[in-house]
Amino acid sequence: MLINACSNDEVKYDTAVVKDFQIQLNGEPWSLNTGISTKPIFIYKNDGEFFANYSSHYRFALDNGAYKFIATDIPEQMVPSPxxxxxxxxPQAVNADQPVKISAAMPYVSPFKDTLTMNILTRSGILRLKAMDKTADPAYTYIKTIVKVKRNGYKVADETFVQQDMEVSRTKKTTTGGINYTDDFILFQTDEAANKVSIRIQFLKDNMEVVSTKEISGSFPILANGVTQINLNLNDPDTPVIQNYVATVNGEAYTAKKINQKQ
Structure with a gap:
């Protein structure tokens, strides 16, 4: 059998290796721990067609061409299907329990010589309610908090939000008549004042009968990767609208009057 060797010049490859890339999380270097099989990199063809999902542990080869790359540290939640x-x-999680963390769609063209940086950004923040009551109200055993939001989805391709009203809610049992009640809601960042969130609270018996409903006056910003905390009294009598509270937005405190002046 005669085998003719081919020179490198005679062998033409239509692929290139992606080897120089960096992943960041909110601007800080990020990498998978050794041994974890999560695949944080998603690759799409230039027209948006899904192409592949890779680990960041290894270099990999792609057919020559133009692609778009995205990265996320929680791939199963952000991209559940190709x-x-x-x-x-x-989507905005209906139970407000899922953070949204994903990079922009970054263009990358063969031969992939430039460094590709994928910065995973947190697109959501936390709304925290904390009761400051000293006196219990035995009339109710459940607290249902309903938050009205103006954004119900995030479109990855162009980093825009879907503007549509939506209500997210959670019901929590209390054995203390509201004392020490606290709860966190993970919501999309609001950016403009028109997107701020509003809150109402229902107080229910064991049979889910509504005892009373109260609104919290004003509306509130949600900062990306931030915390908006509202310290309030649930059980003040004759207060269908809760106006006596302190809202802290990323460490800066506002009274109800001040935060309403910022609307």
Whole structure:
């Protein structure tokens, strides 16, 4: 059998190796721990068609061409199924219990010589309610908090939010008549004042009969990767609208009057 060797010049490859990339989380270097099999990198063709999902532990080869890369540290939650990038919309979780953390769609063209940086950004923040009551109210045993939001989805392809009203809610049992009640709601960042969230609270018996409903006056900003905390009294009598509270937005405190002046 005669085997003819081919020179490197005669062998043509239509692939290139992606080897120089960095992943950040909110601007800080991020990497997978050794041994973890999570695949944080998603690759799409230039027209948005899903192409591949890779680990960040290794270099990998792609056919020559133009691609778009995204990265997330929670891939199963952010990209649960392979869809066209233009159709990839991350919904606001109805229970307000899922952070949204994903990079922009970064263009990358063969031969992949430049460094590709994928910065995973937190697109959500926390709304925290904390009761400051000293006196219990035995009339109710459950607290249902309903938060009205103006954004119900995040479109990855162009980093925009889907503007549509939506209510998220959670019901929590209390054995202390509201004393020490606290709860966190994970919501999309609001950015503009028109997107601030509003809150009402229902107080229920064991049979889920509503005893009373109270609104919290004003509306509140949600900062990306931040915390908006509202310290309030649930049990003040004759207060269908709660106006006596202190809201702290990323460490800066506002009374109800001051935060309403910022609307």
């Amino acid at each position: 869809v066209n990038l233009n159709d990839l919309i991350i």
